[in-house]
Amino acid sequence: MGSTSTTKRISARRHRAQQPPETRYDRRLSEILGHATEVFCKKGYEGASMRDLSRESGMSLAGLYYYFESKERLLYLIQKHTFGTIVQRLKSRLEGVGDAEQRVRIFILNHLEYFLANQAAMKVLSHEAEVLKNGFGAEVAAIKREYYRICVGLLDELKRERGLQFSTRLAVLSLFGMMNWIYTWHNPRVDADAGSMADEMGDIFLRGVMASKGGREK
Amino acid sequence: MGSTSTTKRISARRHRAQQPPETRYDRRLSEILGHATEVFCKKGYEGASMRDLSRESGMSLAGLYYYFESKERLLYLIQKHTFGTIVQRLKSRLEGVGDAEQRVRIFILNHLEYFLANQAAMKVLSHEAEVLKNGFGAEVAAIKREYYRICVGLLDELKRERGLQFSTRLAVLSLFGMMNWIYTWHNPRVDADAGSMADEMGDIFLRGVMASKGGREK
DNA sequence: ACTTTGTTCGAACGAACGTTCGAATTAACC
């Protein structure tokens, strides 16, 4: 059980050089990915059947397999692209900003903006985080670890700069919880936009964490 | 399509009077519920098959249907019991405590203690919150709404007593996020016990929320 | 002992699952 076979017909895969040529194949693939994201979001990965995906994307059941070799790889493509994009945007936004508090606020804003602009994809990323196995799972887990470590770095920076004392691990994971839980309750007709929510969550979290001068650690 | 039929053979249901007689039937049922909770936790509701549950609980596939009429009702029983218990414990712990901050801290401690002592059940409650439909879903949703409203009440109390200004809705849902996200990362060999975690999360959240004297609302 | 009721099971049901195959269709190039 390796990565052999089924690559016969899929020799059409592009080797995206510097500028992606944006072929017909690539365009169609990301259309399908978009539809699949909606279905996974609504019914869950296990609950969504390949026939559901076929119906939603308007392509025949067999036709889908021209673009990916398995349902699992499809979820992998969605998660990898989503997570990769959010990390890449974060890095570019952090460039040139020195103030520690401001950098944490940028982290929160970047997360929430992308989360609310791509709710379906982010729910699939959060909610189906455990279903990918072996190679697929390991690759997504690596991006997640990088993202986590960036946030740890930002908070350690803040701690040192202001002489604070708190458990970085618990603070980071609490912050992720606040932000990622949104997919269970956010209603665009009731709740504010990403900017305001980032401000408010940033206030709660940062005031909470910065009011810990010299107190107990651990 | 309502709740007719399939109640022929299940006339064995007990009408739990004041003191539950704890019959053989009840005992066996909650054993099965326990095993099912573990399987749902590990593989997800959709990913777990009735044959998985049969294997884990040591009972034949057909035998399971003597205790519940469908897989969906099984999930309902788990969620209802778990959520009902946590609400009931919370109410009893809040009795006789007047200080607003202390009441919020009790809420957090109660949640985390139950969460860590019943991780599998709480993960099934959190992670499979959307799969129950119609009647089953509505009943669990009602308990959830009650639990949510209790927390809103506690925070409004705190706001009034200390003249604070923040969005109660966002604060409550952020707190739930911090707490419920735990099932994705908690490792008993690395992380502290429920008491310490409740203290730390309570510090972050309460300091954050209480540092908002007279500021902007909304 | 017999009857009754409660509990368990093997075997099967039809439906739905993910995936494959070979042929048909469409687009690209000469």
Place this chain on the structure above:
DNA sequence: GGTTAATTCGAACGTTCGTTCGAACAAAGT
């Protein structure tokens, strides 16, 4: 227009799904 390669599809594969049925076994009441 004819040849080649890329794309799509209907039909089926074998497996697993949730659920049911009737018979078998165990316990309780007489």
